[in-house]
Amino acid sequence: MALSQKKSATYEELIALPENLVGELVNGELHVSPRPAPKHAVASSNVGGLLFSFGRKSGDSGGGWWIIDEPELHLSANVLVPGLAGWRRENLPHLPETAAFEAAPDWICEVLSTRTARFDRIVKMELYAKAKVSFAWLIDPEAQLLEAYRLDAGLWVRLGAWAENAVARIPPFERMEFNLAMLWPD
Secondary structure, three states, X not given: OOOOOOOOOOHHHHHOOOOOEEEEEEOOEEEEEEOOOHHHHHHHHHHHHHOHHHHOOOOOOOOOEEEEEOOEEEEOOEEEOOOEEEEEOOOOOOOOOOOEEOOOOOEEEEEOOOXXXXXXXXXXXXXXXXXXXXXXXXXXXXXOEEEEEEEEOXXXXXXXXXXXXXXXXXXOOOOOOEEHHHHOOO
């Protein structure tokens, strides 16, 4: 009796999803989640807005980042969609012509929800480490919490956690100080 093998999901299945869903291909499986809820979307949008100044190309070491909302990352055979990602312009001088980014970002930010937190923390963080993403932020809008990590020898090192209205300088954007209260809806 032959054992049946599960068919790997395809990129065509991912792009055929309705626009109100976010799809990711992880280890041959299609993972689907709904579009972000309002608190999630506000936190993600506000982080992007706060980091706007880092997107400017400048002669000093603080500028020159691409900060992109929900980019489609093609990392090895996996397709991931973080809430935000950033590339130092020195590592990604030009944006790709396609919708997909094949270069691993220097920084990712995942905005956690009850439905995605476990997947983001366990599965996606491991894949980001394998892709050599240097920094990761995990934001929980319900708990009003931001955790920051740095990759060190293939392992995530927790840099700290900040909550509610803490004022912080968080790598890799430590040149800027911001109040976390700006991330949360009123």
